[in-house]
Amino acid sequence: MVNQGRPLGPLYPGSGERGDRLAPTALGRERQVALYRLLELNRRVEERLSRLYRQGKVVGGLYSSRGQEATSVGSAFALGPDDLLGPLIRNLGSLLVRGVRPREIFMQYMARAGSPTGGRDGNLHFGDLARGIVAPISMLGALIPVMAGAAWAARRQGRETVALTYIGDGGTSTGDFHEGMNLAAVLQAPLVVIAEHNGWAYSTPTSAQMRIRDLAQRAAAYGIPAEMVDGNDVLAVHGAASRAVERARAGGGPTLVEAKTFRMRGHAEHDDAGYVPAGERAVWEARDPLARFRAHLLAEGLATEPELGEIAAGIEAELDADVDAALSSPLPAPERALGGVWEAGR
Numbered sequence: 001m002v003n004q005g006r007p008l009g010p011l012y013p014g015s016g017e018r019g020d021r022l023a024p025t026a027l028g029r030e031r032q033v034a035l036y037r038l039l040e041l042n043r044r045v046e047e048r049l050s051r052l053y054r055q056g057k058v059v060g061g062l063y064s065s066r067g068q069e070a071t072s073v074g075s076a077f078a079l080g081p082d083d084l085l086g087p088l089i090r091n092l093g094s095l096l097v098r099g100v101r102p103r104e105i106f107m108q109y110m111a112r113a114g115s116p117t118g119g120r121d122g123n124l125h126f127g128d129l130a131r132g133i134v135a136p137i138s139m140l141g142a143l144i145p146v147m148a149g150a151a152w153a154a155r156r157q158g159r160e161t162v163a164l165t166y167i168g169d170g171g172t173s174t175g176d177f178h179e180g181m182n183l184a185a186v187l188q189a190p191l192v193v194i195a196e197h198n199g200w201a202y203s204t205p206t207s208a209q210m211r212i213r214d215l216a217q218r219a220a221a222y223g224i225p226a227e228m229v230d231g232n233d234v235l236a237v238h239g240a241a242s243r244a245v246e247r248a249r250a251g252g253g254p255t256l257v258e259a260k261t262f263r264m265r266g267h268a269e270h271d272d273a274g275y276v277p278a279g280e281r282a283v284w285e286a287r288d289p290l291a292r293f294r295a296h297l298l299a300e301g302l303a304t305e306p307e308l309g310e311i312a313a314g315i316e317a318e319l320d321a322d323v324d325a326a327l328s329s330p331l332p333a334p335e336r337a338l339g340g341v342w343e344a345g346r
């Protein structure tokens, strides 16, 4: 069941040429505008974080998802309120879909006392089971068996929960990934795995990482279905994720969704990605997921320029207030450093 859609274009990529029509969707006008707002929010939150990083205010690293927003947002948008999300560091957009506020994210990156981890970790390493969010795990691949187990456990408890998580192209080469995928397949766990094929694992191109061209090919080894989509088409990602979520909920087991996309920034903020050929970057620049969705909304008459401008202005005002609030919030008190630590708390 690999790649039911149209054939993918040149350069390992995603598909669509500039100006391509986006994938057909069942989403109405309001939901599509909501999707657009989330894409803009994703990009603008990361732009603010990048500025804060350059001002020396971010504690730790910053791993931008610029260029990959449609993959995070489109997939998480397919989940229901009782489903589980297991994001990785480059899936900030999925957290925004889940209702995490930019203010919390700014505080988290600046390790403030009021952040989700109380200042104990920088970046996106936090979870919140009340909102169905399982915290990212740094060791690549390790989140797959955790999410497979969570999905399976929910099913055993008679709940209709689906778990959705992410993996990078590099991450699919780990042992944990293979074990987790096989476990999910054998248990028929309601798990959706979004494999973000952005062509690079830090400075290692996919060609130096595996002998297959498409991550979706890996699904055959586990005996599960896969779908390959243009990760820079938010409607295509949402469609594939929705089909996978539906299948999982109906008892059809796990699905691997491969999203072809590209990381428009370095691995993290310190990395200028000089190893990426200029031509490759240019091809993807022309496939910017926000520009393409914006063009789609305008061409289909789903929104006007002023309406989209208003959305952007509203986000900027919200982020101004959130950045100020985060900056003026306190750092954690030193005496609280051992709070919440397993041994100290016993």
Ligand SMILES: Cc1ncc(C[n+]2csc(CCOP(=O)(O)OP(=O)(O)O)c2C)c(N)n1
Pocket: 090, 138, 139, 140, 141, 167, 168, 169, 170, 171, 172, 174, 196, 198, 200, 201, 202, 263, 267
């Ligand atoms: C098991 C493991 N090996 C190495 C690392 C260090 N590391 C963190 S991110 C990364 C590259 C990940 O590439 P990919 O999976 O393609 O995701 P992307 O960064 O492209 O989103 C590496 C090598 C790690 N976190 N875990």
Ligand SMILES: [Mg+2]
Pocket: 168, 169, 170, 196, 197, 198, 199, 200, 201, 202
């Ligand atoms: Mg990668």
